[in-house]
Amino acid sequence: MLRNRLNLLSSVSIMPVLLLCAGTGLTFVGSAAVSAQAPVVQPVEAIIAGTVTEAGSERPLPGVQVHVTGLGKTAVTDDQGRYRFANIAQGDYTLRFEYVGFEDVTVPVSIGASNREMLQTVMGRGGIDEEIVVTGRRAGQARALNDQFAADNSRNVVSADQAGRFPDLNAAESLRRIPGVSVQREVVGGEGRYISIRGMDSGLNNTQVNGVNAAQPEKENRRVPLDMIQTSALSQITVHKTLTPDLDSDGIGGAVELETATAFDFAGPVLDLSVRGYHQGLAGGVDPLLQAMYATRFGSDEQFGILAAVSYADRSTSGYVFYNDEDQLALVEDEPDAGVTPLQYHLTSYENQRENISANLALNWAVSSATDLVFKASYNRLFDQELSKALYFEGGTEDYDDEGNLIMTEPGTANIFNQYEETILTQQVYTLEGQTTAGAFTFDYSLGYSSAVREEPFDNEVAFEAELESNLFGYDFSGDFPMPNLTANDRATIADPNSYELGYNDIDIDDSKNERYSAKFDVTYDLGSNWLHEIKGGVKFERSKRTLFEANVMELSGPLSLTEFGVGGFVDVSDTGAPYDKYLSLDIERLKDWRNYSQSLVDGNADFENEYVDDGGIPIDEDSYSSTEDVFSGYLMGQATFGELEIVGGVRFDHTRITSDNYEIIELEDQDPIYSDVTGKAHYTNFLPRLQANYRLSSDTVIRAAYFTSIARPEPLFISGAIEIEEDDGEVDVTVGNPGLKPAYAHNFDLSVEHYFDTVGLISAGVYAKKINNFIFSGIAGETEADRTRFENDPRLAGKIIDDVTTYTNGEQATIYGIELNLVQNFTSLPGAWGGLGVYANATFQHSEAETGIEGMEEIDFFYAPKMFYTGAVTYQKYGVEAALIYSWRDSQIVRLSSYDTPIVEEPYGSFDAQISYQVTDAIKLSVDAVDIFNSGDKPIVDERYGDGTHYLEGATYTGRTVTFGINARF
Structure with a gap:
């Protein structure tokens, strides 16, 4: 069959590699997934193995289907283009190689009693003067x-x-x-x-x-x-x-x-360099994006390989965020349908500096004809520096009158709030993998380590407060932006630096770390049977250690004015189209130095003190914890064929053990807080049956059906939550973490059909459904009453009234179902320049509902589960030009729950993007990319509303368009 109308197969070098006698080993090792369709097989005697490469580039071709005609056996080439058949009887066979976009290749093979030949197959386009289309x-x-x-x-x-x-x-x-x-x-x-x-x-x-x-x-x-x-x-x-x-x-x-790649993914030495510039419209300027990669093989038989890659990006962005920072207040007590108002509403301008560093190393060693080893190291670091300059309005202390109407008990305030924050996210992954073959056996084994650290070396928050006349409880929501009710005197007060005195401020420590260790061993046995072709089993152990350390460092109190602290420039948010007045900001250098500056005030002036210091020490936050999660798992599966039907099925076993060390904190009235260590333990076991069926209707079409089960382990927040005992007005409330939470358990169903075009394309459609038991939303868990007896009999609480004793609990049931549609097509048969056109389009439609386990709440959609989203693109590739015009759109989605268990809904968002590159020479390429082309900064990229379809703005982010451009060289 001709694929992509290519005169494929520039050449076929045939040195068939046939290793006879199942115990002699394999010259080329491949992690071939055997999905065969075999009649009765003769006695087992030999192994067939080989490699497939791409014509011209000689690059290994992964994903090639290799069929042994007459036996019905099929293997798939791995990422190094290798395949392997075990338990092959002596005789004459034909190997057929299939690859979307290339012409099929057939190669005759004869297995004798002592044959030792290597098979190398080149797939691609022939003809010296003919253009290579698939590039x-x-x-x-x-x-x-x-x-x-x-x-x-x-x-x-x-x-x-x-x-x-x-x-x-x-x-x-x-x-x-x-x-x-x-x-x-x-x-x-x-x-x-x-x-x-x-x-x-x-x-x-x-x-x-x-x-x-x-x-x-x-x-x-x-x-x-x-x-x-x-x-x-x-x-x-x-x-x-x-x-x-x-x-x-x-x-x-x-x-x-x-x-990440290895040197064995390439046919020869490769040096790849990119230099690009990044420009964001609201920030201005051009920032660097740099990338370099070198890969080579060496040794007498090129048995060693090394690849090293680094990339660096330093990007400046600016934008605006308008948001409600606290829960909404009902204008009528317990009746949010009568209207709500923000307690705090922020107008914020931000400047963001994001520095990304990535480094990857891969070392390959073909130890012998039967064993390969590869070591990979991946390092990623994101340094995120953020400066926010905000004005926020806060209503006076809220209360309700006898008729249940919201009233002001104190004046409202305007607050000049600035925050300087540095966050460092670091991720490292190291893995050593190996594969050894011995006759019909293939052994895969690996050791792995990954770590992720989140650090906040700076998180300085400072606000200066001015008292207003207005109550700030009656926002005007008639326009696109909520407008507070301000008098002329209020506006004058907001613009006057002398109106402000020190209000809220905070410095804290907030560091977390996760380390994961794993060891895995898998065995695959090729039976050579006429229907059950492969049995595979394996075991895995993984340990996850998490720590969170939180502590409060500084909360300054004292008579400090904004004028004494230092005033910054005015902030103008009019780029967004918002009708807000310009407002003041703080002195930025003093904000960055807030820790030293505030401490100097405490040390040198008795009128100032650090509210966080208790008896000379800085208290640890009760949310701090450490936990260890051990997972023991194993599986057994088989692969069989019945004509054109392939079956892959088996069961997975999973046992999890958790230990968490956290705090119990008792805060009783007129007493200092008491901290003590507590430990929680839990364990659970799951059996996970899984079945996949693939019916290959033709060499271009496959129908897939699957049933599988899977789990989601509870979040550390709920497992390792502190025991908090707090007294208020003579009544004690208790909240207890729950290490005994069950993992969510899902039954998943999937049915799809895929048809692949000769022109390197695809059309597919599929349906899916998930039924989830013990479902827990990320960040939201239901609450239930905990063991009251434990606290009612606690001598430390003797004589106290125990009110609420709650803990986290699993939700009930959740379901989701949907449809996926996908089209990739290239119109290479069109004449002339039109032959470079192509389309890329997909759409997803889904419906979800969850019983949260939260009392009084009806079923709601999943978080981040839009009902529809799609991408459509027109692509072009010809004459050295590669280009695409892309539009991506997402429907509204629930992102979290707010006051009165009201869902916060993110409004629909779509972006029009573009990309174009030109291959100047075989080695040099120029490119320009643009994201959100038609957004000049006046359209929110994030637009969250309090309730579905309401006019109550919860938060909106404005960023504008971005453009990157540069040059790439590959030698």
Whole structure:
């Protein structure tokens, strides 16, 4: 069959590698996934192995399907283009090689009693004067589609070349272009940080880097921030939509694998250099983006390989955020439907400096004809420096009159609030992997370590307060921006530095760390049977250690005026179209030095004191904790074929043991707080059956069906929560963490059909459904009554009235179902320049509902589960030009719950983006990328509302467009 109308197969060098006698070993090792369809087999005697490379580049071709005709056996080439068949009887056979975009290749093979021949196959386009059509990003697309087509499960693959089609700098932004994946943005800056797969919060996904579960730096959840990983550092990203037994237990949404390259991925030495500039419209200026990669093989038989890659980005961004910082207040007591008003409303301008550093190292060693080893090291660091200059309005102390109406008991205030924050996110992953073959056995083994650290060396928050006349409880919501009720005197007060005295300020320590250690061993046995072709089993141990250290350092009190502190310039937010007046800011250098400055006031003036210091010491926050989570898992699976039907199925076993060390804090009236250490322990076991069926209707079409189970472990926030005992007005409330929370357990169903075009394209459609028991929202858990007897009989609380004793609990049940549609097509048959056109389009439609376990709350949508999102692009590749015009759109989505259990809804968002590059020479390429082209800063990239479809603004972020441009050289 002709694929992509190419005169493929420039040459076929045939030195068939046939290692006879099953115990003699294998010359080329491949992690071939065998999915065969075999009649009766003769006695076992030999092994067939080989490699497949791409014509012209001689680059290994992963994802090639290799069929042994007459036996019905199939293997798939690995990332180094290798494949392997075991238990082959003597005789004459034909190998057929299939790859989307290339012409099929057939090679005759004769197995004798003592044959020792090597088989190397080159697939590509022949003819010296003919243009190679499958090059550049289309070649990356071909590799991705072939990996997807040949896979045992349903997945989406984004190669490094394919990711370059879109103007995305980090992994989260790149993944939002594929079906079933939407992005979760950070509020300040608006950049994609987390991804949602099929409506699941990022913390419900399994995320791996080079085969190791990525450590999580966030202090309260299991999310992995993907904005710290630049796309230039990756060779491939795979999103598994269905899970086979050999994939990890967690991942209700799916599993994400981020892979870095090795020297064995290339045919020869490669030096790749990129220099780019980054410009954000609101920030101005041009910032550097640099990348370098070198890879080579060496040794007498090129058995060694080394790849080193580094990338650096230093980006300045500016923008605006308008947001409500506290819960909304009902204008009528307990009747939010009668209207609400913000307690605090912020107008904020921010300046953000983001420095990304990535470094990757890969060392390969082909130890022998039967053993390969590879060591990979990945280092990613994000330094995020943020300066916020805000004016916020705060209503006077709230109360309700006898009729239940909200009233002011104190005057409202205007607050000049500035914050200087430095956050450092560091992620490291080290893995040593090996593979050894012995006859019909293949052994895969690995050791892994990953760590993630979140540090805040600076988090200085300072606010100066001025008293107003207005009560600030009657905002005007009739326009796009909430307007506070200010008198002329109020406006004069806000603009006068002499009106302000020191109000709120805070310095704290907030550091978290996660370390993960893992060891894994898998065995695959090729039976050579006429239907059950492969049995595979394995075991894995993983330990996750988490620590969170929080402490309060400084809260200054004393008679400090804004004039004495130092006044900065005026802030103008009119770029957004907001009708707010300019407002004052603080002296920035004094803000950055707040720790030393405030301490000098405490040391030198008795009128000032640090409210956090207790008997000369700085108290540890009760949220601090450490925990250890050990996971023991194993699986057994088999692979069989019945004609064109392939079955992969088995069961996974998972046992988790948790120990958490945290604090018990007792805060009783007229007594100093008492801290004591407490330890919680829990364990749980899950059996996870999984079944995948693939019916290969033709060499271009596959129908997939899957049922699999998966889990999501409870978040550390709920497991390691402190025991807080607090007295208020003579009544004691108790909140207890719950190490005994159960993991969410999901039944997942998937059905899809995929048809692949000769022109390196695809059309597919699929449906999915998930039913989740013991569901817990990320950041929100239901509460239930804890063991009251424990505290009623506590002698420390003797004579106290025990009011509420609560703990976290599992929710009840949640479901989600949806449809995914996908189209990739290149119109290479069109005449002339038109032959470079292509389209890329996908859409996802889904519906979700969850019973939260929160009393009085009806079923709601999942967080970060929009009902519809899509991407459409027109692409072009010809005459050295590669270009794309892309529009991505996402429907509204719930992001969290606020006061009165009201959902905070992020409004729909769409961006129009573009990319163009030109191959000046074989080695030099110029490129320009643009994101959100039509956004000059007056359209919010994040627009959150209090309630679905309401006019109550909860938060809005304005960033404007960005442009990157530069040059790439590859030698």
